[in-house]
Amino acid sequence: MSAPRILVVDDEPDIRGLVKEILEDEDYRVVVAENGEAARQALRERRPDLILLDIWMPDVDGISLLKEWSEGDGLPCPVIMMSGHGTVETAVEATRLGAYDFLEKPLSLAKLLLTVERALEVDKLQMENIGLRRHSEPVVEPTGRSAVIQRLKEQVKRIAQHDTWVLITGEPGSGRETFARYLHAQSPRRERPFVEVGVSSITRGNAARELFGSEEEGRIHYGALEQARGGTLFLDEVADMDMEAQAQLLGALDTGSFLREGGTEPVEIDVRIIAATQRDLEQEVQEGRFREDLFYHLNVVPLRIPPLREHKEDVPDLLNYYVDYYVTHEKLPYRRFDVGAQNYLRNYPWHGNIRELKNLVQRLMILGAGETITQEEVVAALGQVDAPPAGGGGFPVSFDQPLRQAREQFEKAYLEYQLEKHGGNVSQTAAEVGMERTHLYRKLRALGIEIKGQGR
Numbered sequence: 001m002s003a004p005r006i007l008v009v010d011d012e013p014d015i016r017g018l019v020k021e022i023l024e025d026e027d028y029r030v031v032v033a034e035n036g037e038a039a040r041q042a043l044r045e046r047r048p049d050l051i052l053l054d055i056w057m058p059d060v061d062g063i064s065l066l067k068e069w070s071e072g073d074g075l076p077c078p079v080i081m082m083s084g085h086g087t088v089e090t091a092v093e094a095t096r097l098g099a100y101d102f103l104e105k106p107l108s109l110a111k112l113l114l115t116v117e118r119a120l121e122v123d124k125l126q127m128e129n130i131g132l133r134r135h136s137e138p139v140v141e142p143t144g145r146s147a148v149i150q151r152l153k154e155q156v157k158r159i160a161q162h163d164t165w166v167l168i169t170g171e172p173g174s175g176r177e178t179f180a181r182y183l184h185a186q187s188p189r190r191e192r193p194f195v196e197v198g199v200s201s202i203t204r205g206n207a208a209r210e211l212f213g214s215e216e217e218g219r220i221h222y223g224a225l226e227q228a229r230g231g232t233l234f235l236d237e238v239a240d241m242d243m244e245a246q247a248q249l250l251g252a253l254d255t256g257s258f259l260r261e262g263g264t265e266p267v268e269i270d271v272r273i274i275a276a277t278q279r280d281l282e283q284e285v286q287e288g289r290f291r292e293d294l295f296y297h298l299n300v301v302p303l304r305i306p307p308l309r310e311h312k313e314d315v316p317d318l319l320n321y322y323v324d325y326y327v328t329h330e331k332l333p334y335r336r337f338d339v340g341a342q343n344y345l346r347n348y349p350w351h352g353n354i355r356e357l358k359n360l361v362q363r364l365m366i367l368g369a370g371e372t373i374t375q376e377e378v379v380a381a382l383g384q385v386d387a388p389p390a391g392g393g394g395f396p397v398s399f400d401q402p403l404r405q406a407r408e409q410f411e412k413a414y415l416e417y418q419l420e421k422h423g424g425n426v427s428q429t430a431a432e433v434g435m436e437r438t439h440l441y442r443k444l445r446a447l448g449i450e451i452k453g454q455g456r
Contacts, residue, residue: 007043009062062082178354193228194232198237212252215263225258237278
């Protein structure tokens, strides 16, 4: 973990030294650069949290540097301009290019500290707002009063105090990201960024740029490891990472540093990594799809998030939470679930877990009318039966989830039905479903289906 890192760029040694001393007294980490080229080099070596930039320097002026840094991905962090001979036009141009503020020399130290503090706070709030726009579920603390969830929250609080890496497992929609954010919020890194990377969304061959960043023609793209510096990097669906990306990540974790694509200066790693997956990573290792050494790096502390069916007593609280959420954030008319509807949903199988519940609440509040939500309305909104009856009728798969997850749920329900139909006889089941027996065994293991009965 590290305090905010500030880059001070000024060609006057006295000013550099004074500003550095004042900021370090306030527990900031300070790097100085005497000209534009030294500032460029400092940015290549490590992304700062804030830049104090002089305008008039011998090699390149601060406005030109500001324009250069604002191109591409935009400014890497808040920039505060400093000048002893600034004009209104210069200040306007700096603001247009994205500078946070403009300080006149001689510097007022009180104003300098206040401006730095506010700039860092605004940047933090902007990052949080970006996160909230990406994730419409800003849960600070996981909802639920059941013994299962209370124990899990206490476990997370204990883990959070130790700066170890964590591997979160659980079914889709069960709340893995919510608990990852909760863990970050309980940790000493809480004031630093929480950066999520959806591994499955990274295109093959592009992982290096997404994770480690790149340098091209003097422009720097900071990857997720640098964006999360001092904070937490959340690797969602880490099992989807291709082997090349796994090798690159492992190399970085082994050495504690990495190179950006096209870069020559190693960048130190200062993040806590929380990885999440819905798959059995040990099984993925055995089948050669995930590196064993990377698995042991990530699996320092395992954390299992239970499916909603294992804490159904939390369903009423979750229903109330999402009703309040949509009333507050989407201005939907308030509606309440009556006792019959709540009781029905407590006994519903929730194949899509909390995500399915959230989507159901939203659907009922948008499409329904009247203050009360009844059991009949809930059944109609679900539009499905709880489980396949004899003969395979019905469709026990939630439509409120990605296709791959829905397909896995269907395969599991289908194969469980076929196994039960054939008394657990795998050979007969394989013949019925048209699969080779050893392939069926692998599929059953991958889906977590226990073989009962004859088992042959």
